[in-house]
Amino acid sequence: MSNLDSLSTVFEPELIQEMAASGSLQNFKEGELIMDYGKYIRTMPIVLKGTVKVYKLDDNGNEILLYYLSDNESCSMAYSCCLEARKSEVKAIAEDDVELLAIPHNKLDEWLCKFPSWKNYVMRSFNERFIELLKSIESIAFHKLDERLIAYLKEKQRLSGSSVIKASHSTIADELATSRVVISRLLKQLENEKKIILYRNEIKLMSGLG
Amino acid sequence: MSNLDSLSTVFEPELIQEMAASGSLQNFKEGELIMDYGKYIRTMPIVLKGTVKVYKLDDNGNEILLYYLSDNESCSMAYSCCLEARKSEVKAIAEDDVELLAIPHNKLDEWLCKFPSWKNYVMRSFNERFIELLKSIESIAFHKLDERLIAYLKEKQRLSGSSVIKASHSTIADELATSRVVISRLLKQLENEKKIILYRNEIKLMSGLG
DNA sequence: ATAGTTATGTTACATAAGTTACAGTGTAAG
DNA sequence: CTTACACTGTAACTTATGTAACATAACTAT
Numbered sequence: 001m002s003n004l005d006s007l008s009t010v011f012e013p014e015l016i017q018e019m020a021a022s023g024s025l026q027n028f029k030e031g032e033l034i035m036d037y038g039k040y041i042r043t044m045p046i047v048l049k050g051t052v053k054v055y056k057l058d059d060n061g062n063e064i065l066l067y068y069l070s071d072n073e074s075c076s077m078a079y080s081c082c083l084e085a086r087k088s089e090v091k092a093i094a095e096d097d098v099e100l101l102a103i104p105h106n107k108l109d110e111w112l113c114k115f116p117s118w119k120n121y122v123m124r125s126f127n128e129r130f131i132e133l134l135k136s137i138e139s140i141a142f143h144k145l146d147e148r149l150i151a152y153l154k155e156k157q158r159l160s161g162s163s164v165i166k167a168s169h170s171t172i173a174d175e176l177a178t179s180r181v182v183i184s185r186l187l188k189q190l191e192n193e194k195k196i197i198l199y200r201n202e203i204k205l206m207s208g209l210g
Numbered sequence: 211m212s213n214l215d216s217l218s219t220v221f222e223p224e225l226i227q228e229m230a231a232s233g234s235l236q237n238f239k240e241g242e243l244i245m246d247y248g249k250y251i252r253t254m255p256i257v258l259k260g261t262v263k264v265y266k267l268d269d270n271g272n273e274i275l276l277y278y279l280s281d282n283e284s285c286s287m288a289y290s291c292c293l294e295a296r297k298s299e300v301k302a303i304a305e306d307d308v309e310l311l312a313i314p315h316n317k318l319d320e321w322l323c324k325f326p327s328w329k330n331y332v333m334r335s336f337n338e339r340f341i342e343l344l345k346s347i348e349s350i351a352f353h354k355l356d357e358r359l360i361a362y363l364k365e366k367q368r369l370s371g372s373s374v375i376k377a378s379h380s381t382i383a384d385e386l387a388t389s390r391v392v393i394s395r396l397l398k399q400l401e402n403e404k405k406i407i408l409y410r411n412e413i414k415l416m417s418g419l420g
Numbered sequence: 421a422t423a424g425t426t427a428t429g430t431t432a433c434a435t436a437a438g439t440t441a442c443a444g445t446g447t448a449a450g
Numbered sequence: 451c452t453t454a455c456a457c458t459g460t461a462a463c464t465t466a467t468g469t470a471a472c473a474t475a476a477c478t479a480t
Contacts, residue, residue, distance in 0.1 A: 058348045066347070080337035083330075089344055113323035120293075126336055127290035133343045134299055137276070138268045140350050141387050144466070168427060177351050182467060184428065200427060200476065354436070378457060392437060394458060410446065410457065427476075432469100439464075446457075 003048055003099065010072060015115045023101045028094040035092040041082040043102035046074045050098030051159050053175075055091045064140075065175040066090065067132040068159055076126040083108060095159070146186050148176060150209060153196070157205055165203040213258055213309060220282060225325045233311045238304040245302040251292040253312035256284045260308035261369050263385075265301040274350075275385040276300065277342040278369055286336040289318060305369070356396050358386060360419060363406070367415055375413040 003025060004016055011019070024043075028034055028050075035041070037057050045052075052069040069075060069092075081088060082105040111118040139148050152172065156165045169187065170180040187203065190196045197204040213235060214226055221229070234253075238244055238260075245251070247267050255262075262279040279285055279302075291298060292315040321328040349358050362382065366375045379397065380390040397413065400406045407414040 056344055056347060058352045060352065062352045064347065064351050066344075076336070077340050080333050080340065083333050084337065086337070089341065109329070112329070119319070119322070123290050123293050126286070127294065127296070130287050130290065130339070130343070131299065133340070133347065134266055134276075136347055137266060137274065137343065137350065140347065141274050142268045142270065142272045146466095170427080179468065180428090181430090181469075184430090185467095188429075198428085356436095380457075389438060390458090391439075391460090395437095395460085398459075408458085422480085423478100424480100425476100425478075427474100429472105429474075431471085431473105434470100435466100435468075437464100437466080440462090442460090444457105444459080446455105448453105448455080450451100450453080 011117045023103045028098045030096050032094045038087050041078050044078050045100045048099045051095040053093045053095050064177040074125045076129045163205040221327045233313050238308040240306050242304045248297050254289045255310045258309045261305040263303045263305050274387040284335045286339045373415040
């Protein structure tokens with residue numbers, strides 16, 4: 001299964017064989033819902049292509065973006081959830097066209113002892129997610145919205161490889177858990193500082209952004 | 211080793227035997243530093259007695275309280291850190307007198323395949339820490355300081371079992387990543403609402419807190 | 421082209437939170 | 451006792467962010 005080629009840098013050939021045999025390839029189009037709050041998780045996804053946005057919802061219906069998953073990354077929360085047949089605390093949406101490999105839960109356990117590379121991968125994933133969550137906390141707790149907005153734009157740039165961000169102000173507002181007016185205000189300010197140029201549904205990042 | 215009795219509800223006897231053999235019991239007095247930023251982690255701690263506070267530091271020297279660890283709980287970040295000989299991203303301080311069992315890193319791996327109860331414990335720990343971090347994010351992102359302060363006081367009450375919280379305003383301010391004046395203001399407001407009574411270094415929680 | 425919808429710009433105002441400054445009060449040490 | 455220090459109370463002010471209301475521009479479908 002040629003789509004699994006990119007995994008060969010991470011896992012030994014026998015494991016990739018097993019993955020091809022028991023995992024299932026899934027495709028999602030841009031904007032499609034991959035995982036929703038409260039759903040039971042029965043497989044652990046590994047992102048092969050594209051980018052996945054992971055959100056958290058609170059009791060009052062507010063949503064906030066936690067982190068992105070891209071090539072060869074995986075959501076460890078899915079892992080521990082599906083080992084215990086727990087419901088999802090998060091929502092996942094395809095940022096662009098996404099291909100992922102879904103590993104059935106019974107294999108997760110089995111491979112843990114059988115393949116050291118799998119165990120290492122899982123542990124590294126846990127650690128990466130922890131670090132991402134810590135970064136989220138740091139960002140929300142210690143940085144003001146203008147700094148968070150700049151970080152957000154740069155992250156989008158990094159993931160897409162393009163310095164033109166395609167997003168509306170209200171989408172950005174949702175992902176940063178604030179209101180559209182506030183984002184428009186801050187973006188206009190950044191434009192006045194020549195750090196970005198605003199178009200409809202597009203934001204061009206200039207070198208001055210930092 | 212009688213101190214390990216409380217673990218018998220979680221682990222099978224043979225594992226507890228191994229724990230007693232290879233783990234080391236450590237004691238910390240109230241306020242003592244258990245783990246600091248940037249230190250290498252070589253053992254995974256399981257809290258047997260007392261409560262541990264876990265903090266995160268950001269680039270600008272700001273600290274924020276992430277969560278508490280109490281009986282039989284463990285910091286999964288330590289786990290994934292020490293599997294990869296990574297430096298600590300967090301700091302841990304003894305909230306009161308603490309006894310913990312430190313498991314050397316080489317055993318972590320070994321037990322994972324050997325003892326199902328250990329694997330389940332580790333996975334459950336990962337999940338609990340994720341949920342705690344998500345709660346932190348929710349709290350910081352969506353709740354105003356007065357609500358967070360109330361939640362903080364109630365958590366202290368739950369952990370200590372007493373409705374009299376021993377803490378100065380500036381300690382609380384540090385743990386919620388704000389300033390002393392702000393906390394004093396909010397506490398005074400809660401006192402006016404008859405929800406608490408303020409003393410020097412002590413706060414008495416009334417039933418009206420909710 | 422027209423109407424409806426979505427995106428953006430902008431003003432005015434409300435509120436939460438951060439900041440500075442200072443006074444008073446309890447506690448500990450000498 | 452008195453000196454020093456940590457803790458608390460409060461006032462005045464600034465700033466960041468949230469909210470409501472409205473205008474205009476751009477895009478979509480008929």
